[in-house]
Amino acid sequence: MSTDTIPSLSSPPAPEFPSTTPDTATSPAPSQPSIIGPSSLAPFPETTTNIDGGSRNVALTGLITGVVLGATFVLLGVCIFVCFYKRKKRKLKKKKKEDIEASINRDSLDPKDNSNNLQQWSSSEIGQNLFTYEDLSKATSNFSNTNLLGQGGFGYVHRGVLVDGTLVAIKQLKSGSGQGEREFQAEIQTISRVHHRHLVSLLGYCITGAQRLLVYEFVPNKTLEFHLHEKERPVMEWSKRMKIALGAAKGLAYLHEDCNPKTIHRDVKAANILIDDSYEAKLADFGLARSSLDTDTHVSTRIMGTFGYLAPEYASSGKLTEKSDVFSIGVVLLELITGRRPVDKSQPFADDDSIVDWVGYLVSLTTTFNKLLNFTSCSRQNL
Known part of the structure; x- marks a missing residue:
């Protein structure tokens, strides 16, 4: 058999099926997640923690809590103090009222x-x-x-x-x-x-x-007030003034220190200092005297004494102590030194009528001390 007579066999064309393989030339490749590049990931909110900021917040919270608690305790303490103070004040007021009533009852004795x-x-x-x-x-x-x-x-x-x-x-x-x-x-x-x-x-x-x-x-030589302030009286010698001052001070010291119980005179003044023939002083008039046993618990509701001789603290508070007498005897000493009355509107007592204020004013000037002294008929050598 000849080869020319044998028909040639050929394969039929293959059927065309839709391609499942993407055309890389015409279609873009689908994006694939990458484990390497972050550029292809969607953004997420940051979740990192600020450690320093958290510490500050905790400290600030603690500070505020401490301040609030401290203020609360302080306020509570103030409230307690005010309550105790008002309670004590009420008790003192009640006691003072009772003292006043007791004093009135004593004063109203028939x-x-x-x-x-x-x-x-x-x-x-x-x-x-x-x-x-x-x-x-x-x-x-x-x-x-x-x-x-x-x-x-x-x-x-x-x-x-x-x-x-x-x-x-x-x-x-x-x-x-x-x-x-x-x-x-x-x-x-x-x-x-x-x-x-x-x-x-x-x-x-x-x-x-x-x-x-x-x-x-009987004390024959009248009172210190008479010798110092009576008109047309000769000015008293300094030696006599000194003797009178010492005598009056000794008598007052005896009342304050050696009496049992101790006694407060309450009306020391020139008119209550008597002078004998040898110019010895004798303290008189005990009608206002009080025992220290009374003054320890009693606040006087009636200020007793003589204007010009009263101690300021006694006049303002009514609390009587030995110092009230000491102030009064100090005024008497100023009378002896100056020859002036404790209160005299005819004298230029600075801006006041009080000899105490006037003397204080002159002493503050330091150069006018001699103006205090009563030199009318006494020589400086007798000082």
């Missing part, structure tokens, strides 16, 4: 109700002479004005001569007044138990009905 008790107490406790009203009336020529030594808010003082010839000074207190009764009791309670050469001695007393009389030793 002399008639006390006369029998006072007479019984006096005769048993004092041990002084008990005079009759007739005895003293006779001694003073029926309380004649010719025997009148002085007078004041308390009553009158007369010169008298007892049956045995003893010279006496008889103080007749105003009858029927509570103040006179209190002064009478204060005089007896105080002066009957004190004995000092610079204190006036009590010789006796008289209680007759509403009449209250006290009998003292």
Whole structure:
């Protein structure tokens, strides 16, 4: 068989099927996630933690908490303090009210109700002479004005001569007044138990009905006020002034330091310092005197004393101490040095009428001290 006669066999064309292989030439390749490049990843929010900022927040929170707690405790403490303060203030106010009421009750004592008790107490406790009203009336020529030594808010003082010839000074207190009764009791309670050469001695007393009389030793040379301020009196020598000052100070020191109980005079002034023939001073008039036992617990609701001699702290608070007397004796010393009254509107006492302010003003100038001294008839050599 010839090869030419054999028909040639050929393969039929292959059927065309849709290609499943993408045409890389015409279609872009689908994006595949990459484990290397971050550029193909979608952005996510940052979740990193700021460590320093968190610490600051914690510290700030703690600080605020501490401040709040501290302020709370402080406020609580203030509230407690205010409560205790108001409570204490109420107690003090109540106590002061009770003191005032007690003082008013003491001040309102009826002399008639006390006369029998006072007479019984006096005769048993004092041990002084008990005079009759007739005895003293006779001694003073029926309380004649010719025997009148002085007078004041308390009553009158007369010169008298007892049956045995003893010279006496008889103080007749105003009858029927509570103040006179209190002064009478204060005089007896105080002066009957004190004995000092610079204190006036009590010789006796008289209680007759509403009449209250006290009998003292007679001191002949009148008062310091008379010698310093009476018109047409010669100026007192410095040696005498010094002697009087020392005597008055010794008498006051005895009351404050050696008495039992200690006593506060409450009315130290030139008019209550008596002078004897040798110019020895004797402190007198104990009608306002108070025992230190009373002053420890009592605030006076009635300021007693003489204007110009009152200590400022006593006048403002009513609390009485020995310092009140010390201030008063200091004013007396200024009187002795300057020859001027404690209060005198006729004198140029700086911007005030007080000798204390005037002296303080001059002393502050340091160059005008000599203006304080009373040189009217005393030489500087006698200072």
